[in-house]
Amino acid sequence: MVGIKDVAKRAGVSIGTVSNVVNRPHVVATATRNRVLSVIEELGYVRDESARQLRAGSSRILGLLVLDLGNPFFVDVARGAEQAAHAEGLNIITCNSGQRSDLEASYLAMFAEQRVRGVLLSPVGASSEALHAFRRSGTPYVFVDRKASTSEASSVAVDDVAGGALGARHLLETGHDRIAFVNGPAILDQCRDREQGVRSVLSGSAAELTVLEGLGLDVESGRDAGSRLLGMSPRPTAVFCANDLLALGVLQAMVGAGVRVPEEMAIVGYDDIEFAGAAAVPLTSVRQPARRLGRTAAELLLAETADTKAERQAVVFTPELVVRESTRVRR
Amino acid sequence: MVGIKDVAKRAGVSIGTVSNVVNRPHVVATATRNRVLSVIEELGYVRDESARQLRAGSSRILGLLVLDLGNPFFVDVARGAEQAAHAEGLNIITCNSGQRSDLEASYLAMFAEQRVRGVLLSPVGASSEALHAFRRSGTPYVFVDRKASTSEASSVAVDDVAGGALGARHLLETGHDRIAFVNGPAILDQCRDREQGVRSVLSGSAAELTVLEGLGLDVESGRDAGSRLLGMSPRPTAVFCANDLLALGVLQAMVGAGVRVPEEMAIVGYDDIEFAGAAAVPLTSVRQPARRLGRTAAELLLAETADTKAERQAVVFTPELVVRESTRVRR
DNA sequence: AGCCTTCAGTGAAACGTTTCATCACCGTGC
């Protein structure tokens, strides 16, 4: 593999000069610079980032660890983060924990060993050992889609309690009194908060609440939940899902069983992913500003790495209800 | 930041011993090993991967560069690749070119500078300058979802011509004779091949073909295509889309305009992503073994990096038609 | 007692950069 010294020898200059050509082109005379550049081109030299980083002490890479890339919500978060990173000339590497603590641990360890500039993190558990270990590495990090006390780290989140309340209130207002909430893994803050929002609204009402737990956050789990709902009697007249993927699965189960939506079963999802509007029955959903979430988190992280005494922030966005056919009573 | 020599000093051993504890624990006496391990724990030492890599010459990371993470098809490809990599104890970092050559170039450069073990690549153009430059870096790579001659690199792909033919033949057989093909960017091999498959089938028939070009491969482009279709007269009776995202967008446009699917407009998609089955009208689609694609590509890459003279392969999978309501004539 | 082997641990070289103090050269102003 061709290194800086091969270039130097071939161009008849010193190693330092080659380095200057690459990193501070203005300090080297035009003639020399061109000669060196053409040798670089000729030999196909690419600098070894690990050597550079070893010497420089810091890398030009951000890490992003999300819960589930299969969820378009997180893809949007990633897009937002990427945009912010590129604006600063940094690269970002995206990893997918798939809600598995072991993968989370393995990726966090990788980030630490790589001496990544900083990490954007949507953690699986509240405070796993993995996270605890990672904290000690001193790599700056910011939580995405997860609230945290500013004493630990900056965070960018959406108010999930409010979101849960939003969906529940909508179902109350459209006249439902047997309502199911299909939740994801209780280990996720998002899920617990959304459930709490739902409960806080419904507890003050006459409506009866059933909560389905122990499910994943994917379409398949939604189908399971759907068939469980179909088997209940009396059957709820409306279902609120912790996630659009779940909602799409439930919807599929309903359509498959010939249950009319929303007449016999109203459905509300969460995230307002692009596919929600294109579903069999377009889904009412609680929208989160996914892209903005990612962008803001990246900006916070960059601010923190640029200036260690930048103060920590806990940004909270407010979700918004998007009403579509799946809860719209037709005449 | 705490380094190996801090650990060594504190544990009262030499640097080499600490390194041995970390990398070849069996060669060091139990007592010493435990002492060192507890100091590592106490100080929160994490090894600097760039130093290690600089010395070792190779990293334990694979790069994966996909066309569009917003397309669940590629998310599945990534999952398959991840699985294979983890089975070998390697980490994989996923990057998203978003079909932009500049991002592709930037990520390829990053992979080369990082001295990644190898790269899985679904390239934007046929042979961009970026790819050309990357080739010279000597980093092994394998094409995913893209055929290539074995003289250049191994590749794992799905027969897109066959897939295009599959969809077109299905539309012929269900009695359509004004058929539209909604294509994505012509720069993508996949798009050109699928179109070719369509043409090869339809040219031998009485059916009239309209091709819509110059679109992206996302839902929004699909909506555009849909409204263009709506404005045509005579209007085609069936549309085949290069991609499920496009198909979902077209479907949305049809539903929005009150055009019945499949009676007034049959729709066929491509990829059979999970959302295709959950759509307003479940989509007929050409299924590709996405996960398997990723897994196989990673395995090929690993074989190649393990043994430089492993022979190159061009694996081609065969797509399969999944028929659903969007083309099923109802009575 | 002397020799050989094995086991633990040491110290230094090497990896490919960046950076910085230093040097050589040249033109300018006095």
Place this chain on the structure above:
DNA sequence: GCACGGTGATGAAACGTTTCACTGAAGGCT
């Protein structure tokens, strides 16, 4: 003619590991 400042290039140190040839000590064998 001389000091001076500026420009452009140099050479060596340093970054944190891994590896490898080596040393010492302890034990086994003749």
